[in-house]
Amino acid sequence: MASAVARPLSFWRGIFYLLLGTGLVLTVIRFTQGLGAVTNLSDRYPWGLWIGFDLLCGVGLAAGGFVITAAVYIFHIERLRPIARPALLTAFLGYLLVMVALMFDLGRPWNIWHPMVMWNPTSVMFEVAWCVMLYSTVLALEFSGMVFEKFRWKRAAKVQKILTIPLVILGVMLSTLHQSSLGTMYLIVPGKLHALWYSPMLPILFFVSAVSVGLAMVIVESKLSSRAFGRGLEMPILTEVGRVLVGALGLYGFMRIFDLFNRGMLGEAFTFSYESSMFLVEFGLGVILPMVILASSRRRASEKWLYAGSLFAVMGFVVNRMNVSMTGFEGAQGGHYIPSWAEVMITLMLVAVGFAAFSWIVNNFPVYPEEAKEPEVATREPAGVPEAETTAPWERVLIER
Amino acid sequence: MEAAQQRAILFDLTRCSGCGKCVEACMQKQGFEGDPSKVKDMSATAYCSLNTVSNPEDSDDEYTYRDLCRHCVEPSCVSVCPVGALDKTELGPVVYDADKCMGCRYCMTACPFNVPRYEWDSPVPTVRKCDMCFDLQSKGEDTACATACSYGATICGTREELLEEARSRIEEDPDDYYPHIYGEHEVGGTSVLFLSPFPVEELGFDPKLGTDPMPVYTWRVLEKIPGVAITAGATMCALWWLTNRRNAVRDHEAREKIQAKAAKAAKKNGSNHEENGHG
Ligand code: SF4
Ligand code: SF4
Numbered sequence: 001m002a003s004a005v006a007r008p009l010s011f012w013r014g015i016f017y018l019l020l021g022t023g024l025v026l027t028v029i030r031f032t033q034g035l036g037a038v039t040n041l042s043d044r045y046p047w048g049l050w051i052g053f054d055l056l057c058g059v060g061l062a063a064g065g066f067v068i069t070a071a072v073y074i075f076h077i078e079r080l081r082p083i084a085r086p087a088l089l090t091a092f093l094g095y096l097l098v099m100v101a102l103m104f105d106l107g108r109p110w111n112i113w114h115p116m117v118m119w120n121p122t123s124v125m126f127e128v129a130w131c132v133m134l135y136s137t138v139l140a141l142e143f144s145g146m147v148f149e150k151f152r153w154k155r156a157a158k159v160q161k162i163l164t165i166p167l168v169i170l171g172v173m174l175s176t177l178h179q180s181s182l183g184t185m186y187l188i189v190p191g192k193l194h195a196l197w198y199s200p201m202l203p204i205l206f207f208v209s210a211v212s213v214g215l216a217m218v219i220v221e222s223k224l225s226s227r228a229f230g231r232g233l234e235m236p237i238l239t240e241v242g243r244v245l246v247g248a249l250g251l252y253g254f255m256r257i258f259d260l261f262n263r264g265m266l267g268e269a270f271t272f273s274y275e276s277s278m279f280l281v282e283f284g285l286g287v288i289l290p291m292v293i294l295a296s297s298r299r300r301a302s303e304k305w306l307y308a309g310s311l312f313a314v315m316g317f318v319v320n321r322m323n324v325s326m327t328g329f330e331g332a333q334g335g336h337y338i339p340s341w342a343e344v345m346i347t348l349m350l351v352a353v354g355f356a357a358f359s360w361i362v363n364n365f366p367v368y369p370e371e372a373k374e375p376e377v378a379t380r381e382p383a384g385v386p387e388a389e390t391t392a393p394w395e396r397v398l399i400e401r
Numbered sequence: 402m403e404a405a406q407q408r409a410i411l412f413d414l415t416r417c418s419g420c421g422k423c424v425e426a427c428m429q430k431q432g433f434e435g436d437p438s439k440v441k442d443m444s445a446t447a448y449c450s451l452n453t454v455s456n457p458e459d460s461d462d463e464y465t466y467r468d469l470c471r472h473c474v475e476p477s478c479v480s481v482c483p484v485g486a487l488d489k490t491e492l493g494p495v496v497y498d499a500d501k502c503m504g505c506r507y508c509m510t511a512c513p514f515n516v517p518r519y520e521w522d523s524p525v526p527t528v529r530k531c532d533m534c535f536d537l538q539s540k541g542e543d544t545a546c547a548t549a550c551s552y553g554a555t556i557c558g559t560r561e562e563l564l565e566e567a568r569s570r571i572e573e574d575p576d577d578y579y580p581h582i583y584g585e586h587e588v589g590g591t592s593v594l595f596l597s598p599f600p601v602e603e604l605g606f607d608p609k610l611g612t613d614p615m616p617v618y619t620w621r622v623l624e625k626i627p628g629v630a631i632t633a634g635a636t637m638c639a640l641w642w643l644t645n646r647r648n649a650v651r652d653h654e655a656r657e658k659i660q661a662k663a664a665k666a667a668k669k670n671g672s673n674h675e676e677n678g679h680g
Contacts, residue, residue, distance in 0.1 A: 036521030043444070043518045046509035074637050076644040107504020107519065107526040111484070114503050118484040124619050125507045126483035127626065169637045176633045177626060187618045188477055188511045191607045203622050333515075 016352055023349025026342045030104060038342035045329065049339035052325035054101035054347055056182055057318050058094055059132075060206075063214030064221070065091020065139065066168075066175040073168040080241075082234055085146065085367045086225065087218050089358065092139040095132065097354050104346060124185045131178030138171045146365045180207040186324060196268055196279045197328040201259045208255060209317060212248035215241050216290070216313035223307045229362060233303060242300040242309065246291055249313060253287040278319070278327045286316010404474045405561035407493030408538050409592040410547065412467050413570065414454075414601075415577050417554035419465035424449055426549035430534065443468055445518045448531040449546065454603045464597070466604060467546075467555065470495065470516045470531040471584060471591035473614075474560075478508035478517060480616035486528075493560070493592050494533035502528060513588055513615055514605040533592070560592055567596055589614025 030038045041048050068087040071077045103109040115129040141163065148157035183206030190198055199205065219238050226233045260266045269279050290313040299305035326337055361367060424447070425437040433446040440447045449469035456462035472495045479487045479495060486501035487508055504526060509517045520526035534544040538557075542548075547557035556563070564585060571578045579599050584591035587606045595604055602608070 032524055034520070034522045034524050034526060039521075041519075041521065043509065043521075044515070046506040046519060070637070074641045074644070076641075076648050105505075107506065108502055109504070111501070111503035114484040114501060118486075118501055120480075120483055120485040122480045122616060122620060122623065123483045123507070124623065125481060125505055127623065129483055165641060169634055169641070172637050173630050173634045177630055180622075180629075184619055184622045185507070187622060188481060188615055189513075190615075190618060191513050191610050192510075 016356070019345065019349045019352045022345050026346055027104070029342075030346070035105075035107060038340060038346070040338060040340040040343065042337075044333045044335065045326075045337035047325060048337055049326075049343045049347060050101055050105040052322045053318070054105070054350065055098055056321040056325055058098040058101065059179065059182060060210045060213055060317060060321060061217050061314070062091040062094030062098075063175065063179060063210040064218040065094075065214070066171050067211055067214040068218055069142070069168045070172050073165055074172070079237055082369050083218055083222060083237060083241075085369075086221060086362075088139065088142055089146075089361060089367055090217065090221055092136075092143045093354050093357055093361075095136045095139060096357075097350050098132065099136065101347070101350055124181050124188075128178050128181050128185065131174050131181065135171060135174040135178065138167055138174065142167050142171065146367060150365050175210075176207060179210040180204065182206050183324075189329075192329055192332040193324070194275050194328040194331050195263065195265050196260070196275050197324045199259050199263065201255065202324075205252070205255060205259070208248070208252045209320065212245060212252055213314055213317040215245040215248060216310040216317075219245070219306060219310035220314055223303070223310075225358075225362065225368075228359065229368070231368060235301065235303065238306060239297075239300045242294050242306050243297075245310065245313065246294045246300075249287050249291050249294075253283070253291065256283065256287070275327065275331065278323050282316055282319040282323055284316075285312055286320060287313075290316070404590060404592075405564075406559050407474075407491075407592060408533065409472070409493060409558065409560040409563050409594060410469075410533065410544065411556050411558070411563040411567055411594045411596070413554050413556075413567075413596040414464045414466050415596065415598055416552045417465045417467070418552055419451060419453075420552075421451055422549040422551070423467065423546035423555050424451055426545040427531075430545040443516065443518055443530075445520050445529040448529070452603070454601055456599050458599070466595070466597075466601070468604075469593060470533070471514055471593045471605075472531075472533055473588060474590035474592060475588075475614035475616055477511040477513060477588075477615040480619070481507045481511040483507070490535065492535070492538060494535040494538065495530075496532045496535050497528055497530065499527040504528075511615070513607070513610055560590075560594075563594055567594055570596060586612040588612070589617075 026038055035041055039048060039050075064087040068080060068084050072080050072084045102112065106112060115126050116133070120126050141160070145157060145160045145164070148154075148160055180203035183202035183204075186193055186198065186202055187200070218241055222233060222238055225231065257266070260269060269276055269283075272280075290309040293305055293309035293312070294300050299309070330336055421438050424440050427449050428435065428437050428440075428447060431446075431448060435446060437447075440450045441452065443450050449467055451465050451467055453463050453465055455464070472493060473489075476487070476489055476495050479485075479489050482502075483505060484501045484503055486498050486503075487495060488498070489495050506517075506519060506528075508528060509515075509519060516530050518529045520529065534542075534546075537544060543557040544555075547555050550556070556566070558566070564582060567582045567585075571580055571582075577598060579597055581597075581600070583595035583597065583601070583604055583606045584593060588610050589612065595601070595606075597604075
């Protein structure tokens with residue numbers, strides 16, 4: 001048993017340290033030699049992977065947090081409650097990572113606080129900056145409930161509980177604003193962004209796609225953590241989420257096609273040019289395929305199919321954001337932007353750290369309902385530490401079961 | 402100050418000899434090293450460049466044009482900068498303050514003419530672009546490039562004066578010019594104006610861009626934000642109350658039903674008892 005567990009463990013541990021080590025070296029280079037030393041960014045492509053993936057996808061994939069908390073606390077859909085906390089945690093970590101990624105991407109990260117005092121309300125970026133700051137605070141406060149519970153700070157927990165509803169409402173408002181604002185950011189480049197992606201509807205499309213990918217992420221993340229922590233899946237709940245996901249994808253797909261048709265660009269989508277192919281990948285992978293898979297209630301009830309459908313939706317979403325931020329610019333800007341391996345490595349390092357943090361928090365705080373009942377006796381007894389405890393907690397998330 | 406009274410530059414392709422004196426003067430003024438004749442594109446150490454463009458009807462008929470920041474009347478870069486590091490001065494030039502800048506490079510993405518350049522190889526990078534010799538012009542002097550040009554291809558003045566001059570040049574030699582002042586209306590107007598013998602898209606005046614100032618595209622959405630935020634918040638509050646109430650009513654009804662059932666059952670039992678008792 002022990003050796004069977006140990007092998008994949010050391011494998012993933014190796015990968016983690018490799019990513020961390022390389023990432024840290026690259027970090028030093030980045031901050032001592034400038035962005036040019038590690039990235040493929042240029043005057044033609046001032047924004048690359050760190051904006052396209054780390055920021056746009058990071059924020060989008062964290063949308064599950066506000067969608068599920070809204071469903072539970074605002075719509076009072078009680079059966080979703082068991083997945084509210086993990087979704088919240090994912091969102092919280094997602095935003096923290098987005099901020100760390102921004103520290104890498106900003107040329108002068110030590111000025112990151114400037115939007116607080118130097119206002120420019122005509123700037124979408126200014127609005128995004130404020131929303132990210134405020135929403136991260138809201139998420140921290142929402143998450144604090146788990147901390148209070150763990151340390152049994154009854155009074156604080158009580159206050160936090162009273163604040164839950166206002167916090168959730170605030171969270172929904174802020175998320176609505178900045179999920180769409182990430183799309184608004186691109187409205188200023190009608191001459192640069194390819195017509196398959198540039199649309200006056202970008203803000204709405206960004207919002208609706210974020211809601212659906214938020215749902216998909218909840219399913220993906222439940223599946224991953226059920227594997228890592230050896231928990232059962234809340235299949236009836238997730239099947240329900242899958243059903244809503246089909247609806248959300250349907251709405252998004254309809255809006256996307258309607259928008260293309262409206263602007264006379266539907267034909268453009270099938271010319272099989274570079275842009276058209278990328279659009280077809282994005283739409284086929286992220287909208288059509290998951291809808292086909294999840295349309296059948298039998299497949300929705302199957303763990304494998306549900307996971308596959310959601311995973312495709314997430315992948316399509318990522319391709320969409322990369323298209324908006326990179327592919328769509330290549331026609332007007334000339335040449336190609338391909339991220340450097342260092343940009344990729346630093347991104348992977350951040351993702352790995354995110355997994356590690358998630359796992360550590362799940363092991364130490366009452367994120368999942370069952371664990372809420374377990375007292376911390378086990379950790380107080382140094383003698384006879386169970387086998388699992390000898391491995392770093394983040395590793396457990398990576399263990400193949 | 403009205404845009405008409407702001408300082409501006411007029412560049413006339415028909416008069417440019419391609420001598421490169423403007424680029425040289427610019428680099429000297431900014432203290433940039435390097436060979437001015439080799440500058441083919443703007444860079445962090447060259448704020449303007451000279452390029453050639455040929456007549457679409459006769460490819461041997463070549464002209465030189467200058468590329469530089471257009472100092473737009475309503476600049477995208479100024480509107481998108483989250484910290485106000487870029488500023489459209491009263492005087493006209495669009496200037497940059499590195500101490501405010503956080504290096505997000507949204508200005509570079511947003512500029513419709515691909516003007517701002519970045520110091521990619523510096524750990525303390527700044528955005529680099531032409532500032533229309535703000536220091537000189539504040540003292541009432543012409544820009545370095547205009548002073549250096551001996552052909553009248555680059556001249557400096559108020560936007561109004563230069564539009565006037567451009568119109569009269571077209572009027573006097575209608576055969577030499579395509580009757581259009583590039584930058585008069587494009588993207589809401591720019592403070593660097595161009596005259597050309599033929600239509601030129603190379604100048605970055607993409608006809609697709611139209612005459613709306615670019616910041617309008619985002620502002621149309623941004624101005625709706627307070628409304629959207631309030632609506633979203635109010636809707637959430639209403640839904641919270643509604644579903645809460647619905648659940649409460651449902652629970653209440655369920656409870657009543659159970660109670661009623663219990664009462665009925667009790668009654669039935671009771672009457673049974675009675676019957677039994679009597680029987
Ligand atoms: S040309 Fe570009 S950099 Fe210059 S003022 Fe206009 S938007 Fe700003
Ligand atoms: S890079 Fe600097 S100047 Fe440009 S938009 Fe960002 S903060 Fe403003």
